[in-house]
Structures are given as structure tokens and as C-alpha cells.
Amino acid sequence: MIDTTSTYHVAYAVVGVIYAAYAISLWVRARRLRERLAAARIRPEPRPE
Amino acid sequence: MTTIPVSNGTSNSGSSGRSNGTPAPAAPRAVFDWFSAVAALGVVGIYIRAIYFTPIERLQGAAQKIYYLHVPAALAAYIAISITALMSIVYLWLHDERADRLAEAGAEVGLVFLTVVLTSGPLWGHRIWGAWWAWWDMRLTLTLFLWFIVAAYLIVRGGVEEAAMRGRYSAVLAILAALLIPFIHLSVYLFQARLHPMPVVLKPGEPSLPPEMLTTFLLAFAAFALLCIAFIRARYRVGLLRDLAAELAA
Numbered sequence: 001m002i003d004t005t006s007t008y009h010v011a012y013a014v015v016g017v018i019y020a021a022y023a024i025s026l027w028v029r030a031r032r033l034r035e036r037l038a039a040a041r042i043r044p045e046p047r048p049e
Numbered sequence: 050m051t052t053i054p055v056s057n058g059t060s061n062s063g064s065s066g067r068s069n070g071t072p073a074p075a076a077p078r079a080v081f082d083w084f085s086a087v088a089a090l091g092v093v094g095i096y097i098r099a100i101y102f103t104p105i106e107r108l109q110g111a112a113q114k115i116y117y118l119h120v121p122a123a124l125a126a127y128i129a130i131s132i133t134a135l136m137s138i139v140y141l142w143l144h145d146e147r148a149d150r151l152a153e154a155g156a157e158v159g160l161v162f163l164t165v166v167l168t169s170g171p172l173w174g175h176r177i178w179g180a181w182w183a184w185w186d187m188r189l190t191l192t193l194f195l196w197f198i199v200a201a202y203l204i205v206r207g208g209v210e211e212a213a214m215r216g217r218y219s220a221v222l223a224i225l226a227a228l229l230i231p232f233i234h235l236s237v238y239l240f241q242a243r244l245h246p247m248p249v250v251l252k253p254g255e256p257s258l259p260p261e262m263l264t265t266f267l268l269a270f271a272a273f274a275l276l277c278i279a280f281i282r283a284r285y286r287v288g289l290l291r292d293l294a295a296e297l298a299a
Contacts, residue, residue, distance in 0.1 A: 004113075016096070018168065023081075027081065030283075034290060040294060
């Protein structure tokens, strides 16, 4: 049997990194948008002239 | 889904294209929930089962275990892109912004799974076929073509300002992308010159995998399908937050 263990280790690591990076990107985007939403909510209404 | 209401009562159209005076949807509190946790646990479980409790194939050695990530990722990409196409048809028919947002979520998640396929495949192929890539293998080339169509879909969505036009243009691309999926699956039957083997599970008749390997594959498919749905749900919520923030800022 040929030894292909290193290839399979690299593939499993790379795939895990791709999924984790995407999950983190979703979390970061959601956090930034939530901050924008909160900032927009506390922005004072413009006074009528 | 746990939600909190948007307090200022914004109800008219923003970047999301809502123009019927309906109340703004509630903002999601968290993008990841119990469903995402179950999916993540499933993926961890599959890593453990594939690495420690699944036999090593005699000819390819340990590299054959890439199969349990590569093929389920391809099937999950097909699911995500099919959801995108279906929701695009719904959007073209009903002009419902929720369908458009779900289509966008499916496309982005589909691109992630296609990236996994196009990364794990060449790693496996380099060791077993002796080549990172072969343009004459239609399954490889068509999968890359699908990746570019889905990337173009997301670029169109990022580049077109007007919501209705963005929805229509991207819906057409999504339907074209989904039409490619059957050709990718059947390409091993349609073309003689190929590196990809004939299907061992998704074929007429009995699967040709030993029972332990088949069980791992089926569990991996279930885990990555769950992860795909969890990502789509999370990405839908990110899209919802983006649209609500754009409405409030307008």
C-alpha cells in the first residue's frame, strides 16, 4: 500500500480551514451590521426648521 | 429563530426593494443558533469517524479518505445552487425579496462548497492520478465553469444598485448555473476521456463501497448537508441585517 497519509492530512486541514473561515466571516459581518443597526437606531431625528 | 423587533417602524423600500408598505422584518439576534451547533458537531463527528474509525483503502491508501469530504461537498454545493435557482424562479414570479435574499445566501454558500471541491479534488488527484488538473476531464472543467458562474452571480449582485434589476439579472445567472449540475454529474457517462471514475454510490444499482465506507459516506453527506443548510440560514440572516441597516440609514 502506498503511503498517502500526508496528502489526506493536508486536505482535511485545508477543508476545515475553509469552513471555519467562512463561518468566522459570517459572524464578523453580522457583528458589524448589528453595530451599524444600533448606531442608526440611536441617531437623533433631525429637528424641523 | 429568536428575533428582536426593529423599534423605529421603518416600513418603506430601501435597498431590499420593499415598496408595499409592509412592516420591516425583525432583526435576527444571532446568525448561528442550535441548528448551526448540531451541524458543526456533525462535521466534527465525521472528521473523527473518517480519520479513526473508517478502514484505509488498499490501492489509494489514506488519500482515499478525501472522498468523505470531496463528494459530500459537491453534493452540498448542488443543493445550495439548486436552492438559489428555485428561489430565483420564485423571485421572478412573485417579486418577493425574501426569495431573492435566500437565493443570494444559497449562491454564496454554494461557492464555498465548490471551493472545497476544487481544493480537495486537485490535492487528491495530484497524488493518485499524478496531475493537479486536466482540462479534458469534463467534470473538472465544468465544475470550475460552475464556480465562475456562481462567482459572476455574486459580482452582479454586488455591482447592480437597483434592487429589481439586480434580482432579475442574478436570477437568470442562477438558473443557468443550476442547468449545469446534471451535466456535471453525467459527464463521466457522456465523455470517454476522463480522470474521474464512474460513480460508486449515486448510480443505478447497488453502491460499490464496502459497508463501513458507505456508512461513513452517508453520514458525511448528512453532516455536510446540515452544514450547508446552517450556512444558508446564517447567510440569510446576514442579508436581512444588511437590508435593515440600509433601510435605517436611508
